[in-house]
Amino acid sequence: MTSGDDAIRAAAERAEVTGRRNIPQLDDLPIPTDTANLREGVEFNDACLALLPLVGVWRGEGEVSYPTMERSYRFAQQITISHDGRPFLHHEARAWLLDDDGEVLRPAARETGWWRPQPDDTIELLLTHSTGILELYYGKPKNQAAWELGTDAVVRSSSAKEVTAAKRLYGIVNNGDLGYVEERAMQGQQMTPHCSALLKRIVG
Template sequence: MIEIPSDLHKDVVSLAFLLGTWEGAGVYAPLPGQDSPGTEKCNFGQEIVFRHDGRPFIEYRSRSWVLDSSGERIRPLENEHGFWRVTTNQHGASGEREVEVSMVRDDGTVEIWYGRLADGKPQIDLATDAVARVEGSAPYSGGKRLYGFVKEELLWVGEKAAPEVPLRPYMSAQLKKVLSPAQLIKDINDLPDDGIAFFR
């Protein structure tokens, strides 16, 4: 079930399904020639936070870690921070709404992404429009991402390209929403007064 906070800005209501803290795991496979010791194909854990403060954007933060075979964190993998907006499409049909994302990554990459919401379902397709890199970051020329809310989970897959490497999948994850303390308190308040009746 998708809840829409009463103080969410009307411009980003269509992104309400993203809101919250999400945790889970996925698979990482670096582009050929871009793996280094410790960053070969691996499983990773991830925490994504989408939050809002009433303004017409949603803040996005992602942290991920390399996991060992038992699911324990070994080392950080990559971090991202960005802002998601819903705007009027200047490139396509008149009045069409699109998703616009500005993002910075811990490897010194800055990206501008554009995409659109799928008709009738909580799914977003994004593609890079601009990429800037600091000297020393891995070669990277663009990417695509797909985010979807499926059976109460947030699923996503990312594709990446480099000057010598065509677009290919490199990261995907399956995440579950973490309940906030406020939601836990609300659930407790819904229990019968004596608490015991819950078990009868």
């Protein structure tokens, strides 16, 4: 198990690279731009302190499977969680499927949304998927480095696949990486593990 001193040392080493990076953006908007680096940009809103460890740009790999799929797939993913000083975080995720050799097969899931912490420690997570699905999650921090959420409502367009519920668990693991697991009830299946990933911080 990693000691506190080891974790601090590892974070400082990562920051030597990640702390000098941020989201590429034009700088001529008349309002504050988003930042995924807490060292830069507008002041972080105190209402979001329970979500502070999530802020950054994360990249890594995971695996997706489901009973309705012919096989499981490896995927790569980038998740950007940023803020503009107001009491919410912006969430954007892009994924791409990989073959057995790690080469890109094709673009995969995309989602965007908002983490909205509430005064009673409840977290609202609103996500819109490129597949025509809109989800409203509610949850609470499990501790200072883990967050568990489940859907309260799922809306889908007429062309989207059937999805009735989902659960997600996010956590910062001992080495500072972001891990998550997701379960879904869709296409006639009960709540079933669907995907998981481990992502390294590249910004922040």
